Structures are given as structure tokens and as C-alpha cells.
Amino acid sequence: MEEYSEKVMEHFFNPRNVGEMDDADGVGEVGNPRCGDIMRMYIKVKDNKIEDIKFKTFGCGAAVATSSMVTEMVKGKTLEKALKITNMAVAKALDGLPPLKMHCSNLAEAGVKAAIQDYRKKNGKEE
């Protein structure tokens, strides 16, 4: 099997922002248990910025590491900026992912988008 970067392993063993949020402003869940990965993102929004973010992930090392990394990347950002974060950027921030694991980074991007969409829907700001 192809090796993970040190950064992937570091995020896998010490994931940032793991947990749930009782008073989340938006929740997004992406992935499919059939394929072996599900990611749930919770966001707290204040002044159009992601004030806090938490995640829970069922999946492989890459799924956990990309979840952790994306939460760090979007925390404190405006919603517009957060929506611009791509899966490539997440993978790059982790010093790359093995080719077979690239699809895991799609989940990270999709998870953030789903949580923001949920927030906008709840607040009548759906575009």
C-alpha cells in the first residue's frame, strides 16, 4: 500500500476539532457507509464567519486526516472564502494523498459546503 505523508499521519493520530455541537448553526453530512466513509460537519457562524467547527468521521486514515485539516483551514474564514476551499487545497495542505485516497479529500470539501448550505437554508439565505 502507498504510504501516507507524515502530515496525514499527524492529523490522523491527533485530529483537530473532533466532536459534536448541540447548538450548531449548520450541519452537513456527506459520504456513504457502503463505501466506507461518512463525514459530519457542524459549524457555528457569527458575522458571516465560521466561528467554530467540529467533525465526526467514519473512515480510513485519509478520511480522518482530511476532515481534521479542512476544519483548520476554514475556521475563522468568511463563508465565501470557506466555500472556495477545494479538495486539491486540502490534499496539498497534507503534503499530498496517495492517488487511491484522493476521493477522501472530496468529502472534506463537500462536508464544509453541506454545512454552509444547511446554515443558509435555516437562515433563509439560500442562493
Place this chain on the structure above:
Amino acid sequence: MDKTIYLDNAATTKIDKEVIKAMLPYLTDQYGNPSSIYSLARESKKAIESSREEVAKAINAKPNEIYFTSGGTESDNWAIKGIAFANENKGKHIITTNIEHHAVLHTCKYLKKYGFEVTYLPVKENGIVDINELRKAIREDTILISVMFANNEIGSIQPIKEIGKIAKEKGIYFHTDAVQAVGKIPIDVNELNIDLLSLSGHKLHGPKSIGALYIKNGVKISNMLHGGGQERKMRAGTENVPSIVGLGKAIEIATENINEKNEKIIELRDILINGLLEKIPDTILNGDREKRLPGNVNVCFKYIEGESILLMLDMKGVCASSGSACTSGSLEPSHVLLALGLEHEIAHGSLRLTLSKYNTQKDVKYLLEILPEIVQKLRDMSPLINQN
């Protein structure tokens, strides 16, 4: 933890020191080609024939029924394609199971291109073939039944004796992929009515890339490799003398006092199985509790994913394997676990631990200490469990 705890003996095994000792002369001074006539070559020839005797003895076959190959995969390919192509005038139907190794499944799939039809027998929840399903599947044009002796993932031991009996009654050739079983449980090809049997060296503390196919005298089979006259003109190519010697030694050691040695491995296995089921809630044991290889443990931990478990175990020095999609390089979990009727998300959380003679009580105890924590850590992260 500076020591490696190796619990992946179904993948491969550590080579026995005695095996290396036996091989060494053939990697150094005894390099003669067994097909040549001078005395240096005769030594190589003698070594091969004595290894052939050891392999034959291990499964109660005759030495002239043993053909050396490059391993389990080649043996399976040869047995299935060789029987198919040599007997297609009699019929083009093959029966196998849906839990076979890919060496068998993909070979059968390949044969479909040549007009062969394949029936894949389902297994029961315990991973064992239903003999009634086999009886129902047999047709006039069935030429081969191929059922593995014991499964590589879940360790379930198949009803080989019954299958052999049925195959013999119906006049159908019976092949068994015994890669996981030889050297682990006693096998007698005559008593079991086996016509063809695949075995591999590196699963029984021998070298890699060496195996054998047992072909009962009188079985009609085609060659797969064409060239020189080695292996009684059945399998061309200069013999891998050192590895053949290694296989002979390894199989001799493995089958010596097999029941006695198994007692110790079974004891460790049962401590592990009982400990995991007791200490970790929502754990499922895969495969049959009794009809199981001595060294096989396979469980599913609900709500978590297998690769994550393996990474955490690796961090603690433990080598193991999983049937999750992420460890197979596809999006599907193991076909064997799905054949048991497990849900996809449960199959993704599988862990296989396979023991050998080198494992100790200490290894098992250590695992039972660290695994509950690992499972808990991953479950704390899992969205499949609702908080509180």
C-alpha cells in the same frame, strides 16, 4: 513498544531458521541445473526429489503426484484452466464458491470468455458451503468442482470430505485450494477424495514464490507452461531448487506433531476471540466458532473502519489486516464478508488477526490491552454512533 507483534500469518509467515539452513547450500555451492548430467547437477536433482517426497508425505500423496509451481496462484490457475481445457469435450460447467481467493475467482471469470459456465455456491452465515446447494448445482456437463479447504479471511473449514465423496460419485474432478490449510490441519488427499490440491510455501514458514499442485495420477489436465521437459513434462522451466528445498523442509516441520502444536495456537486464538467479544461491545465474530483454522481470528467492530484500526495498531507495533474497502484498493469491502450477509458498513470495520507458532500469550495479552482503547478512540470519532 519496540517489538513487532506479527499477527498477519494468513498473509505470509516468518521463514523458519531450519528452512534457511536447508536452503543455503543450494543458494551457494550446489547451484547445478537439475537437468544436467554431472554430479553437481545430480545433487540438485536429488534435493528436488527428496523435497517432493516430503510434500507428498504431508498430504498422503505419491511423490509422482506432486508438481512444483511458483506458488498458490499458479497452482490454482493451472488446476482450473488445465482441467477446463483438457476436458471441455465432456462439458463446460464449473462449480466453485463465492468466498474463494481471487486466484480461483478471477481464473473462473477468465474462463467465461472461452464459453465456460460457472456456478458460485453461496455460503451459510458461518462461512461454510451448504452441501445441498452443491448437490443442486451439479449438472450433466459439470467437469470440475473447486472449493477451498479453509478460507483465508475468516478461517472457515469447508466440508471437504463430503464434497470429495459427491464429486467421486458423480465422476467430477475435485480441486481444493488448500493454501491456508496445508501445515495447519491434517490433510489426507486419498481419504478426502481430492483430485487436485494447491499449496504454497510462504504460508507455512517457507520461502515465497514456491508452491505445488497435487494432481492425482490419471487426472486429465493440460499444461500451462510450455518449454523444457521439467516436472515430468508437465511444468516447463528450470526448477527453483533452493525454494523447492525450502518448501520440503517447511512442510516437514509444519506437519510434524501437527495436532500437538495446534493445541497451543488454538488456546491463544480462543483467548483472543473470547477476550475481544467480552471487552469490546458491538463486536461480531466472523466465520464458524468451531470449524475454524487454529490461528484465525476475524471480527467486525461496528461503527468504525478497518484501515483506521490497522494504522493505530501499526503505531503500537502490531501487524494485522482488514477486509475494508480502503485496504483493498477498491470501494467495496471484502467479497468474503459480504458473502456472509454482512452489511457494507459492518464489513468495513473488520479486523483479521492470524496467529502462528511464533506468537505467545504475551502477544495476545498485549493486544487485548490496546485494542479496546483503539476501538473506543475511533468510535468517539464516529458519526455512526449518536452521542449518549
